[in-house]
Amino acid sequence: MESTLPILKFEETIIETVDKNPVVVIIGETGSGKSTQLSQILHRHGHTKHGTIAVTQPRRVAAVSVARRVAQELGVRLGEEVGYAIRFEDRTSEKTCIKYLTDGCLLRESLSNPELKQYSVIILDEAHERSLNTDILLGLMKRLVKTRSSNLKVLITSATLDGTKVSRFFSTCPVLTVPGKLFPVEVLYSSESSTSFLESSLKTALDIHIREPPGDVLIFMTGQDDIEKMVSKLEEKVLSLEEGSCMDAIILPLHGSLPPEMQVRVFSPAPPNCRRFIVATNIAETSLTVDGVVYVIDSGYVKQRQYNPATGMYSLDIVQISKVQADQRAGRAGRTCPGKCYRLYPSTVYHEDFLDVTIPEIQRSSLAGTVLYLKSLDLPDIDILTFDFLDPPSRESLGDALKQLYLIDAIDESGLITDVGQRMAELPLEPSLSRTLIEANELGCLSQALTVTAMLSAETSLLPTRRKGTEKKRKNPLSDLPDGSGWGDHIQLLQIYEKWDQANYDPQWCIENDLQVRGMKFTKDVRKQLCQLMQKMAEGPLDVQSNRKQKESGQAYRRLRRALCTGYGNQLAERMIHHNGYRTLGYTSQLAQVHPSSVLEMDEDGCLPDYVVYHELITTSRPFMRNVCAVEMSWVMPILKKLEKLNVNKLSGGSGITEENEARVVEPLGSPKNDAVASKAPDD
Numbered sequence: 077m078e079s080t081l082p083i084l085k086f087e088e089t090i091i092e093t094v095d096k097n098p099v100v101v102i103i104g105e106t107g108s109g110k111s112t113q114l115s116q117i118l119h120r121h122g123h124t125k126h127g128t129i130a131v132t133q134p135r136r137v138a139a140v141s142v143a144r145r146v147a148q149e150l151g152v153r154l155g156e157e158v159g160y161a162i163r164f165e166d167r168t169s170e171k172t173c174i175k176y177l178t179d180g181c182l183l184r185e186s187l188s189n190p191e192l193k194q195y196s197v198i199i200l201d202e203a204h205e206r207s208l209n210t211d212i213l214l215g216l217m218k219r220l221v222k223t224r225s226s227n228l229k230v231l232i233t234s235a236t237l238d239g240t241k242v243s244r245f246f247s248t249c250p251v252l253t254v255p256g257k258l259f260p261v262e263v264l265y266s267s268e269s270s271t272s273f274l275e276s277s278l279k280t281a282l283d284i285h286i287r288e289p290p291g292d293v294l295i296f297m298t299g300q301d302d303i304e305k306m307v308s309k310l311e312e313k314v315l316s317l318e319e320g321s322c323m324d325a326i327i328l329p330l331h332g333s334l335p336p337e338m339q340v341r342v343f344s345p346a347p348p349n350c351r352r353f354i355v356a357t358n359i360a361e362t363s364l365t366v367d368g369v370v371y372v373i374d375s376g377y378v379k380q381r382q383y384n385p386a387t388g389m390y391s392l393d394i395v396q397i398s399k400v401q402a403d404q405r406a407g408r409a410g411r412t413c414p415g416k417c418y419r420l421y422p423s424t425v426y427h428e429d430f431l432d433v434t435i436p437e438i439q440r441s442s443l444a445g446t447v448l449y450l451k452s453l454d455l456p457d458i459d460i461l462t463f464d465f466l467d468p469p470s471r472e473s474l475g476d477a478l479k480q481l482y483l484i485d486a487i488d489e490s491g492l493i494t495d496v497g498q499r500m501a502e503l504p505l506e507p508s509l510s511r512t513l514i515e516a517n518e519l520g521c522l523s524q525a526l527t528v529t530a531m532l533s534a535e536t537s538l539l540p541t542r543r544k545g546t547e548k549k550r551k552n553p554l555s556d557l558p559d560g561s562g563w564g565d566h567i568q569l570l571q572i573y574e575k576w577d578q579a580n581y582d583p584q585w586c587i588e589n590d591l592q593v594r595g596m597k598f599t600k601d602v603r604k605q606l607c608q609l610m611q612k613m614a615e616g617p618l619d620v621q622s623n624r625k626q627k628e629s630g631q632a633y634r635r636l637r638r639a640l641c642t643g644y645g646n647q648l649a650e651r652m653i654h655h656n657g658y659r660t661l662g663y664t665s666q667l668a669q670v671h672p673s674s675v676l677e678m679d680e681d682g683c684l685p686d687y688v689v690y691h692e693l694i695t696t697s698r699p700f701m702r703n704v705c706a707v708e709m710s711w712v713m714p715i716l717k718k719l720e721k722l723n724v725n726k727l728s729g730g731s732g733i734t735e736e737n738e739a740r741v742v743e744p745l746g747s748p749k750n751d752a753v754a755s756k757a758p759d760d
């Protein structure tokens with residue numbers, strides 16, 4: 077199959093252009109072979125003689141999957157000549173000459189090695205995704221090609237990116253276009269927008285199965301929940317089709333949180349006389365190419381995380397896709413033969429409502445981690461305000477990031493990175509968690525903080541799900557947790573891990589307790605790695621084992637809560653006196669409730685704690701705080717004092733973050749005890 081991939085016909089042109097230019101942009105249709113073949117082409121032509129080829133991917137799944145494929149094509153063992161590195165997992169060795177890694181991992185490597193000297197070629201793959209980290213890398217590469225002009229080649233590849241814009245960004249570097257070999261795709265619009273894209277997709281899928289000739293069906297859903305629903309509905313309906321299709325059906329989910337063995341199933345072709353239904357997120361738009369697709373069902377929606385710097389709140393919205401995304405989705409139907417794309421919306425929606433291109437992540441994310449990263453780079457000429465971005469972030473989100481970093485002591489009042497900030501940047505964690513670890517180390521509860529941080533780094537929640545109505549009948553093995561679990565989710569996460577530890581990390585214990593074995597094992601591994609990083613950073617040896625078993629858990633919990641209060645200094649909330657919930661402090665005050673899944677408990681007066689910190693503020697049906705932990709007023713006050721003194725303009729070195737966007741300080745209400753009952757939000 078490889079020999080027919082379009083990119084291979086351009087091998088000579090690619091090599092010639094790369095030889096003559098430090099930066100080359102390569103635009104090619106999804107599936108033309110950019111991710112799997114470019115590195116091999118350069119390897120064949122000697123580019124691995126003096127260094128490794130790095131290929132960045134915005135998604136972990138893609139880094140692993142493409143590395144596996146390339147190792148297979150070259151007939152080598154994964155982790156040897158061809159390897160990959162994603163956060164908390166490094167499968168490379170001395171032998172590795174082609175390394176797939178997430179864009180975040182390459183950024184991290186550049187902290188200890190700003191010139192990225194081990195690499196002879198850096199390929200920024202999937203640049204059209206415009207992930208936050210790829211955008212930062214674009215800026216860094218621009219600088220790096222100047223300092224390493226003689227021995228570094230940079231390639232930027234994309235399926236849809238505006239090549240001229242990137243070329244201009246890199247002093248009009250050449251743009252090579254690999255013509256795709258797409259077959260025509262007939263686009264069929266619905267006459268009106270459907271009220272339920274799940275139902276419409278289901279109906280369309282069944283119609284295809286009954287009426288259309290062989291060919292796999294790719295259905296775009298918005299997220300894991302929709303996918304699971306769709307898979308089970310399809311299974312039920314396809315099996316019960318009476319005068320149904322004469323073909324069998326296989327139904328496969330495809331999303332980023334699937335275990336790897338499930339992900340690779342989409343790469344096996346359908347058996348004879350069988351149609352595959354692949355129900356996927358936008359991961360199948362460009363990241364992973366599924367062969368054999370002839371029919372595409374496009375709901376027109378995508379789930380997008382959006383950050384609001386004024387409130388510090390995330391929303392996970394189902395939004396309309398852009399025209400570029402819709403075209404990509406349609407293109408998936410024409411890779412092997414002429415295909416059909418069923419758009420579940422009218423053509424006027426496509427033409428009039430859809431944005432031309434997707435908004436880059438840098439313009440809809442919290443930038444605290446990015447700003448800290450840029451400040452920690454040992455490069456005097458790089459500054460957040462002058463950094464060369466392809467599309468700059470808003471001044472408001474830069475101001476918000478500076479404020480966050482200041483409140484957790486990562487930068488001082490003139491915006492300079494502190495010692496604490498420098499150490500924080502060395503940890504592959506979001507700033508709130510790295511700050512918590514550093515504080516916990518000072519307070520003597522590092523072991524507990526490492527556990528909580530690792531538990532929060534797992535991809536899915538590790539709190540056992542509470543099933544409605546089944547509590548009584550079900551054995552609840554966590555019911556004998558020691559006192560303190562009512563302090564909130566962080567403490568509960570810690571206690572769960574400690575119980576597993578006492579059960580000698582037995583997988584069966586996880587199963588009996590409704591906990592994901594894979595997630596728990598991942599946590600154990602992450603904990604070990606974070607522990608090693610902390611050890612490296614500390615001057616003397618750390619005592620993280622002995623206090624693991626310590627009896628006075630009450631004291632350790634209190635210290636841990638205190639460390640969390642420091643780390644989450646920008647994520648504080650105070651209980652409302654006359655309201656059913658909390659309001660956030662430090663931002664434009666936002667009313668929010670404790671998420672129904674939380675284990676935070678009320679006291680004997682029926683009141684929730686006066687102050688809490690939260691891991692995340694997210695709007696679904698309404699604003700919720702997820703993963704909350706009770707903290708004490710005396711710990712909160714110094715942070716509020718700091719907030720009062722805050723001058724965002726000074727934090728940005730006096731150079732232009734507008735003052736009107738400064739945080740409005742919210743006066744604490746004082747102790748709201750014995751007042752109106754604040755309760756947890758009911759199940760939504």
Ligand code: ADP
Nearest residue numbers: 106107108109110111112113141145343365367
């Ligand atoms: P592009 O980067 O241009 O989108 P890729 O290099 O990802 O193209 O894909 C080229 C071909 O390799 C496609 O036919 C795709 O299905 C196949 N492929 C990619 N990854 C895998 C994998 N892990 N297993 C099997 N086939 C794969």
